[in-house]
Amino acid sequence: MYSCQQLFFLITTLLLLNNILVKAAPATTAHAPRKLRHYYITAEEIAWDYAPTGRDNLVDLPLEESEHASRYCSHNSSRIGRVYTKVMYKQYLDPEYKRLAPHDPVLGFVGPVLRAEAGDQFRIHFWNRASRPYSLHPYNGDLASKAPPGVAIEPDERFEYVWDVPENATNALWAYMSRASPLADVHSGLLGPVVIYEAGMLQRPTPGSPEKPKDVDQEVFTFMTITDENLSHYLKQSAEAAGVSLTSSVSEEEGNLIGNPSFMESNRMYHINGFVYNNNPELHVYWGERVRWYVLSFGLGDDDPHTAHWHGATLLNQGHRVDVVDLMPISFQTLDMMPDNEGQWLFHCHVTQHFDAGMTAFYQVEKIEYTGEEGWDPLKDEG
Numbered sequence: 232m233y234s235c236q237q238l239f240f241l242i243t244t245l246l247l248l249n250n251i252l253v254k255a256a257p258a259t260t261a262h263a264p265r266k267l268r269h270y271y272i273t274a275e276e277i278a279w280d281y282a283p284t285g286r287d288n289l290v291d292l293p294l295e296e297s298e299h300a301s302r303y304c305s306h307n308s309s310r311i312g313r314v315y316t317k318v319m320y321k322q323y324l325d326p327e328y329k330r331l332a333p334h335d336p337v338l339g340f341v342g343p344v345l346r347a348e349a350g351d352q353f354r355i356h357f358w359n360r361a362s363r364p365y366s367l368h369p370y371n372g373d374l375a376s377k378a379p380p381g382v383a384i385e386p387d388e389r390f391e392y393v394w395d396v397p398e399n400a401t402n403a404l405w406a407y408m409s410r411a412s413p414l415a416d417v418h419s420g421l422l423g424p425v426v427i428y429e430a431g432m433l434q435r436p437t438p439g440s441p442e443k444p445k446d447v448d449q450e451v452f453t454f455m456t457i458t459d460e461n462l463s464h465y466l467k468q469s470a471e472a473a474g475v476s477l478t479s480s481v482s483e484e485e486g487n488l489i490g491n492p493s494f495m496e497s498n499r500m501y502h503i504n505g506f507v508y509n510n511n512p513e514l515h516v517y518w519g520e521r522v523r524w525y526v527l528s529f530g531l532g533d534d535d536p537h538t539a540h541w542h543g544a545t546l547l548n549q550g551h552r553v554d555v556v557d558l559m560p561i562s563f564q565t566l567d568m569m570p571d572n573e574g575q576w577l578f579h580c581h582v583t584q585h586f587d588a589g590m591t592a593f594y595q596v597e598k599i600e601y602t603g604e605e606g607w608d609p610l611k612d613e614g
């Protein structure tokens with residue numbers, strides 16, 4: 232299932248991240264957890280559009296007229312195009328799974344952000360509402376050997392995962408994924424971020440708003456990944472829905488579509504959070520604010536090293552000021568940005584082939600001008 236290189240990355244990452252404990256039963260640690268973090272999460276099948284504007288917004292042309300984008304996003308009788316059947320993690324606010332939690336559109340098909348502080352305990356109430364077995368695991372443990380509890384939850388079954396976050400696991404960034412059939416599950420869409428903060432760092436700025444660390448104004452999460460839709464569980468469904476017959480002959484020389492190199496390449500999506508060619512929803516950051524930017528690569532392929540590159544801003548990465556950061560397959564980086572350049576800027580992968588294949592997005596730096604008309608002018612109140 233895995234190539235040598237993939238296994239190497241899996242195993243090295245596992246060794247590095249092996250410090251969160253997974254249990255199926257309630258914890259029996261020496262210390263009671265500081266706080267229980269309940270999450271109600273499902274896996275649900277969806278139709279995902281990688282380029283919902285229908286345009287290559289980098290060159291400002293319809294997808295079909297763009298030299299590069301037409302290769303990946305044009306739809307016809309021998310190309311699936313931009314819409315694929317996928318499965319994603321969805322978060323609900325209640326144990327009855329009645330109220331869907333608001334999903335940040337910028338996250339695309341990436342699952343909800345799971346947050347906890349050091350010493351807390353996650354209680355992940357997972358309900359598999361998809362048509363095949365799936366699960367939800369932090370990226371740790373030993374993928375190659377023994378299966379952890381709840382590794383394959385059958386359709387319509389539920390499972391409660393209990394993860395203890397050690398006291399010393401502060402400021403960690405992880406991912407979570409399904410491990411029923413790991414490679415295919417991830418290519419099918421099941422992945423999301425986990426962030427562990429220092430104890431006492433998380434707060435709700437206003438009652439009911441999502442939690443956020445005290446030391447930043449905004450957090451941004453971006454996954455740079457190549458999703459090979461041919462390795463997804465749903466290639467057949469995607470082809471059927473697009474009216475593409477895999478077995479019918481394309482031409483005498485080429486035969487049918489199965490194993491056809493240009494068809495296979497057209498199904499590899501070089502995306503950021505599920506969007507290609509600057510089709511991401513507007514991602515606003517604000518002039519002078521403290522923005523924490525989490526960049527993650529979750530691809531498992533040989534050509535999955537990415538270089539995240541920002542135009543129009545620099546960021547601090549472990550004390551170094553940078554505008555580019557390397558991401559090996561399955562690697563996660565946290566950077567801090569203070570935007571000071573108004574306008575629309577590019578955020579993209581610097582690997583030329585990936586950039587051409589659509590791994591590029593826009594973000595907008597906005598300046599808020601306070602006019603005194605906001606209703607909270609302190610001088611007025613005093614008078």
Ligand SMILES: *[C@@H]1O[C@H](CO)[C@@H](O)[C@H](O)[C@H]1NC(C)=O
Nearest residue numbers: 301302305306307308309310
């Ligand atoms: C479908 O679109 C691709 C990419 O634009 C093109 O190479 C191919 O010839 C088209 N096939 C048909 C049957 O129109």
Ligand SMILES: *[C@@H]1O[C@H](CO)[C@@H](O)[C@H](O)[C@H]1NC(C)=O
Nearest residue numbers: 247249250397398399400401
């Ligand atoms: C955290 O504590 C555990 C248990 O004491 C220890 O095994 C582990 O190495 C520590 N990890 C770090 C990052 O200090």
Ligand SMILES: *[C@@H]1O[C@H](CO)[C@@H](O)[C@H](O)[C@H]1NC(C)=O
Nearest residue numbers: 461477488489490491494495
């Ligand atoms: C999907 O990939 C496999 C492995 O590379 C290949 O054998 C198969 O033909 C591909 N399927 C299609 C429909 O292209």
Ligand SMILES: [Cu+2]
Nearest residue numbers: 537580582585
């Ligand atoms: Cu890349």
